[in-house]
């Protein structure tokens with residue numbers, strides 16, 4: 001019998017409102033998912049449609065603005081960390097072809113806001129805050145799984161450089177370079193990513209047997225994955241899984257998705273925790289580095305930051 005792999009599904013309310021046994025079950029299942037798949041789908045994440053719907057309306061309105069207006073908010077000196085990044089700018093590490101996407105970044109502070117859309121700032125600020133709360137629950141559960149104090153990981157990201165990325169993948173242009181895809185295979189740089197509300201399928205994750213597993217779109221669910229910084233800090237116990245977004249087959253429509261990249265504060269030390277080194281064979285696989293040095297190095301690799 002062939003057993004088909006699936007992406008684990010977890011219910012956040014087991015952790016936030018469940019019995020002691022449900023809470024413990026959530027911690028175990030989440031830890032196992034991050035160890036073995038690097039991905040899971042979170043249902044009942046506590047972000048309701050009153051927040052998501054207006055945010056999505058604003059995202060669609062943003063990308064519908066004329067290119068010239070969007071480009072007023074494209075500022076190379078911000079290294080793509082705030083405002084607009086136009087179609088074809090970013091490429092995945094190790095890939096020369098650009099991804100077929102345009103996107104907008106907003107953070108905890110120092111944001112650029114599109115003056116054309118007065119509702120944009122309040123709607124997106126609320127979504128950022130809700131995702132920040134959701135991420136804190138997940139990082140608490142991850143800390144408990146690692147037998148660290150519950151506040152260990154949430155404390156690293158408090159006031160940190162977390163970024164909300166609004167992505168629009170337009171219909172694939174006829175003149176797109178052969179081989180270019182919506183998002184080429186890559187790993188996320190940060191600690192964890194919460195991907196909310198992709199409008200259509202396309203996200204796939206790479207499995208150890210060399211096959212790609214499509215991630216289903218579950219309405220109201222959030223796709224969560226662990227990134228390279230968490231892999232580093234846990235000495236590889238939690239894996240940062242390669243993923244990609246494939247081009248649509250059949251109807252060539254726009255796809256929107258909204259990843260929330262949870263980052264530590266810049267000065268945070270990412271040296272593997274000794275508890276995790278012990279759990280992974282006793283030998284540190286990674287060295288000492290701060291979150292800011294790690295990020296700069298990675299942004300250079302994807303063509304966003306200038307070489308030193």
Ligand SMILES: O=C(O)CCC(=O)C(=O)O
Pocket residue numbers: 165167183188195198203243244245256257258259
């Ligand atoms: O659009 C998606 O579903 C995934 C996007 C992604 O992996 C990324 O921006 O890092």
Ligand SMILES: [Fe+2]
Pocket residue numbers: 186187188243
């Ligand atoms: Fe990603």
